Amino acid sequence: MSETAATPSSPPPRRAQLELLVRRDDEGFDVRQIGSATAFVQSRPKRVADDSWELAEVASRVAGQRGFFLKNTTTDRFLLLTEPEKFLWEQMDGRTSLQEIATAYVLRYGAFDFDIIPALIRKLQRAHLLTLTPTSRLRQALARNRRIPVAKALEIGLTALERINISSRNVHRVFVWLYRFGGFLLFTRGAVVACILLGIAGLVAGAHLWREADTVVSGFGGHALKAVLSVKGLFFLTVAAHQIVHGLALVHYRRRVREFGFTFLHGFVPTFYVDVTDIFMASRKARVVTAVAGTLVHLVLGSLWFLLAAQAPLGSFTQAFAATSGMIQWQALVVALYPFCFIEMDGYHVLVDVLGVPTLKQEASSWVARLVTGRAPWRFGRQEQLWAGYVLLSTVSVAAFIAFNVWLIIHAVS
Amino acid sequence: MASPAETVAFLREVRLFKDVAAPELSVLGASLRERALKRGQVLFREGDVGEEMFLVRQGSIVISKPVTGRVEQVLARIGPGDFFGEMALFDHSPRSATVQSDSESSLLVLDREGLRRLTEESPRAAAAFFQALVQVFIERLRASGDLVAEVTRWGLEATGLDLDAR
Numbered sequence: 001m002s003e004t005a006a007t008p009s010s011p012p013p014r015r016a017q018l019e020l021l022v023r024r025d026d027e028g029f030d031v032r033q034i035g036s037a038t039a040f041v042q043s044r045p046k047r048v049a050d051d052s053w054e055l056a057e058v059a060s061r062v063a064g065q066r067g068f069f070l071k072n073t074t075t076d077r078f079l080l081l082t083e084p085e086k087f088l089w090e091q092m093d094g095r096t097s098l099q100e101i102a103t104a105y106v107l108r109y110g111a112f113d114f115d116i117i118p119a120l121i122r123k124l125q126r127a128h129l130l131t132l133t134p135t136s137r138l139r140q141a142l143a144r145n146r147r148i149p150v151a152k153a154l155e156i157g158l159t160a161l162e163r164i165n166i167s168s169r170n171v172h173r174v175f176v177w178l179y180r181f182g183g184f185l186l187f188t189r190g191a192v193v194a195c196i197l198l199g200i201a202g203l204v205a206g207a208h209l210w211r212e213a214d215t216v217v218s219g220f221g222g223h224a225l226k227a228v229l230s231v232k233g234l235f236f237l238t239v240a241a242h243q244i245v246h247g248l249a250l251v252h253y254r255r256r257v258r259e260f261g262f263t264f265l266h267g268f269v270p271t272f273y274v275d276v277t278d279i280f281m282a283s284r285k286a287r288v289v290t291a292v293a294g295t296l297v298h299l300v301l302g303s304l305w306f307l308l309a310a311q312a313p314l315g316s317f318t319q320a321f322a323a324t325s326g327m328i329q330w331q332a333l334v335v336a337l338y339p340f341c342f343i344e345m346d347g348y349h350v351l352v353d354v355l356g357v358p359t360l361k362q363e364a365s366s367w368v369a370r371l372v373t374g375r376a377p378w379r380f381g382r383q384e385q386l387w388a389g390y391v392l393l394s395t396v397s398v399a400a401f402i403a404f405n406v407w408l409i410i411h412a413v414s
Numbered sequence: 415m416a417s418p419a420e421t422v423a424f425l426r427e428v429r430l431f432k433d434v435a436a437p438e439l440s441v442l443g444a445s446l447r448e449r450a451l452k453r454g455q456v457l458f459r460e461g462d463v464g465e466e467m468f469l470v471r472q473g474s475i476v477i478s479k480p481v482t483g484r485v486e487q488v489l490a491r492i493g494p495g496d497f498f499g500e501m502a503l504f505d506h507s508p509r510s511a512t513v514q515s516d517s518e519s520s521l522l523v524l525d526r527e528g529l530r531r532l533t534e535e536s537p538r539a540a541a542a543f544f545q546a547l548v549q550v551f552i553e554r555l556r557a558s559g560d561l562v563a564e565v566t567r568w569g570l571e572a573t574g575l576d577l578d579a580r
Contacts, residue, residue: 016568019488021478021514028454029514031476031488036571043572125573 025152045101045121045130046094048072053129055086070129077127084109085120092130095362104359106280107352167261167273175247175257183248186293195296202303202326205310209323212314217411219320224413227317231324235332236270238301242294242336243274249290250274253282287353291346295336302329327408340393341401357386364390416471418443421522424471428495429550433542441535445528451475451515458499462509466525467500473519479511486512489561490554500547503529 016036023029047053054071068081070089081089087108091101102117124130142158145151175183185191209216220227247257259275279290305326312319335341339351344361352360364387370376380388416424421443425431431439451457451473458464460480468475470492477498478486489511492498502509503526533540 016564016571018565018568020481021476021486021488023484023486027456029476031516036568039568039572121573 025146025156041099041102042097044094044097045092045124047089047092048074048129055089070127072127072129075128079123079127079129081120084113084116088117088120089124091359092124093362093366095366096359100359103277103280108356110284161264165261165263167259167263169259171247171260172251172257175244175251175260178244179248179251184252186245186248187252187289195300198303199299202299202306202330205303205306206326206330209306209309209319209326213411215315216309216323217320219315219317221317225409227321228324228409231321231328234325235328238297238329238332240272241301242297242332243272245297246276246290246294247274249286249293250276250279253279253286253290255279255282255286284353288350291350291353292337295333295346298329298333298336302326302333305329331405335401338397340390340397342394342398355386360386360390363387416448421446424522425469428469428497430469430497430543430546432546434539438532438536438539442524442528442532442539445524445531447523447525449521449523451519451521453515453517455515457513457515457521458509459512460509464499464502464509465506466523467497467503468513469497469522469524470494471520471522474516475513475519475521476516477511477513487565490557491516497550 018034018036019031020034021029021031052072052074054073056069056071057066066083066086068083068086070079070081070086071077084105088101088105091104096104098117105117121130142151142155146155217224243260247260250257255278257274257276258278260273262270262272264270276290279287282290303326305322309319309322309326312322335343336345337347339345339347341348342361342365348361357363367376367384367387368391371378418440422436422439425434425439425443426436431442434442446469448471449457449468457468457475472494475492475498476488477490477492478488480486490498498513499509501507503524529540532543
């Protein structure tokens with residue numbers, strides 16, 4: 001993150017690399033090159049235990065600026081933190097990576113100072129207020145329980161899937177080209193109006209189909225499950241379109257598309273992705289539009305499928321297929337825009353951006369876990385109410401989503 | 415299984431024996447054993463007892479040192495014409511690192527008895543061998559110093575620790 005200033009005659013120093021050998025269960029091994037920069041951004045700085053530090057606000061010498069004294073109660077050392085540094089300190093819980101902390105910082109302050117995090121880490125380390133944890137909690141838990149066959153199989157599977165990443169970092173020009181030759185139309189008033197009209201038409205068609213749902217799904221005949229799976233497969237391809245529109249939004253706001261590719265999210269969810277981090281440097285409106293624009297692909301496609309289904313002969317396979325596709329597209333729209341589902345989708349990013357609480361999910365989950373295990377007091381201030389509301393709404397929503405899909409599949413099969 | 419002539423031809427290419435005359439190489443070749451390794455096979459682990467050194471005839475060997483759990487640091491990669499395991503041959507101590515094959519590999523094994531025979535039967539050849547060995551030791555000592563520096567630099571960069579500012 002902090003690169004030494006380079007001049008044309010002195011290239012930046014090469015980052016150190018370690019070659020590590022990691023043993024597998026099948027007696028084999030893998031050799032991996034780990035760059036220090038990779039290790040740094042993936043590390044999870046952790047504050048010392050809560051009873052080892054104290055924080056106190058200090059009177060500002062300059063009007064409008066807040067300062068904080070952070071004291072290590074073990075060593076009696078003091079640090080003076082600025083307000084942004086205090087914000088970063090609060091993120092350093094051992095679960096959030098430096099990359100996520102940097103994102104949170106940008107969402108909070110709308111700009112990024114490339115030196116602030118490394119400088120603060122150095123300060124905290126000198127005061128013995130910080131430790132760094134490099135691996136994810138899931139992988140740590142799996143590694144601890146390797147003796148359990150399921151955990152072992154999961155670990156092997158995740159490791160294998162994690163390595164599948166087909167991507168390019170040289171895609172900006174392609175997105176600029178796409179924008180220039182038609183993509184710009186998506187960001188016009190005409191496109192917004194068309195979207196609204198299509199959405200209304202799709203809603204009407206969908207409601208009409210819903211009233212005759214039994215007849216509509218009967219079009220699958222005896223192949224309902226197979227048809228639903230092929231609809232899901234087709235849907236997967238539209239995720240690429242979703243990501244492409246995110247990329248076009250970046251170009252629209254004159255930001256850079258750093259990467260586009262395919263990977264397994266969290267090691268098990270196959271997905272296309274686009275690196276939109278450059279939009280953090282743009283306005284809040286730009287961030288919201290970028291987040292929402294991709295999801296509208298599902299609104300448009302879902303509506304078109306519903307309209308097609310409405311036109312198709314009643315009880316035909318075409319109608320059943322189109323109606324199911326429309327339903328899945330609209331589900332994707334809701335899932336992407338609905339922020340309360342424990343998944344950090346587009347709607348969640350908009351919500352945390354608006355609330356100014358970039359780590360809402362992590363904070364809320366952590367608070368509930370501490371509350372359930374008796375490590376947090378039963379106190380409900382504004383912050384706790386927000387956390388409780390998030391976890392409650394998310395839990396109910398996820399349960400409802402699962403129940404709805406189970407009902408849908410059972411209904412379709414029967 | 416390689417013929418004696420092939421073994422001698424290979425030894426001639428090995429840096430350790432560059433100053434050893436052909437007849438003496440034949441004597442030495444006769445006292446070497448062949449050892450094949452499959453890909454991923456561990457030859458020996460840190461702490462094992464051993465009294466042999468190995469010449470890599472074919473394949474790629476990875477030398478590593480356990481760090482934590484299943485993770486080991488790679489100290490060196492050894493290819494054809496290079497050698498390893500010589501420390502146990504001289505100091506009778508347990509193996510200082512773990513050695514495994516990164517591909518199908520073929521090794522030639524020189525044990526303490528083979529070395530003793532070379533020393534007794536051809537002191538001149540033995541002297542040339544030891545001279546070359548010392549040169550390689552010096553190079554490896556320098557390389558291990560570089561590795562320590564690289565690992566330290568990695569640690570500083572990965573943790574963001576800036577000692578300059580202290």
